[in-house]
Amino acid sequence: QVQLVESGGGLVQAGGSLRLSCAASGSIFSVNAMGWYRQAPGKQRELVALITSGGSTNYADSVKGRFTISRDTAKNTVYLQMNSLKPEDTAVYYCKRSNRGYDSWGQGTQVTVSS
Numbered sequence: 001q002v003q004l005v006e007s008g009g010g011l012v013q014a015g016g017s018l019r020l021s022c023a024a025s026g027s028i029f030s031v032n033a034m035g036w037y038r039q040a041p042g043k044q045r046e047l048v049a050l051i052t053s054g055g056s057t058n059y060a061d062s063v064k065g066r067f068t069i070s071r072d073t074a075k076n077t078v079y080l081q082m083n084s085l086k087p088e089d090t091a092v093y094y095c096k097r098s099n100r101g102y103d104s105w106g107q108g109t110q111v112t113v114s115s
Contacts, residue, residue, distance in 0.1 A: 002026045002104045004095045009109030012085055016113070020080040022095030022106060027076055029053075033098045034078045036069060038091035038111075045094070049080060063089075085113045 008020040033052045039045040049069035050058040068081040095106040
């Protein structure tokens with residue numbers, strides 16, 4: 001079973017930046033998609049950004065132009081660069097691996113943006 005470990009969360013002031021990392025225990029080279037999701041208190045988990053095996057990316061409207069998803073297949077790691085952070089970006093951020101109809105999730109990392 002593939003394991004995903006997120007890191008890089010923390011407390012940052014509004015306007016600041018953070019980079020999240022998701023290290024996978026197996027190869028991500030041909031995986032259908034890797035994604036970042038987030039869940040704020042009292043809200044449903046939502047898609048933040050997605051990258052496919054072909055390198056295509058997709059973003060939630062709320063983060064377009066501020067967040068960038070990328071991957072390093074040699075390191076089996078996916079990143080989420082978050083710039084111009086806002087208090088409404090506060091949430092637990094999760095990494096997800098989707099391949100052949102099977103999903104794996106990481107344990108999440110907390111991001112808190114203060115105003």
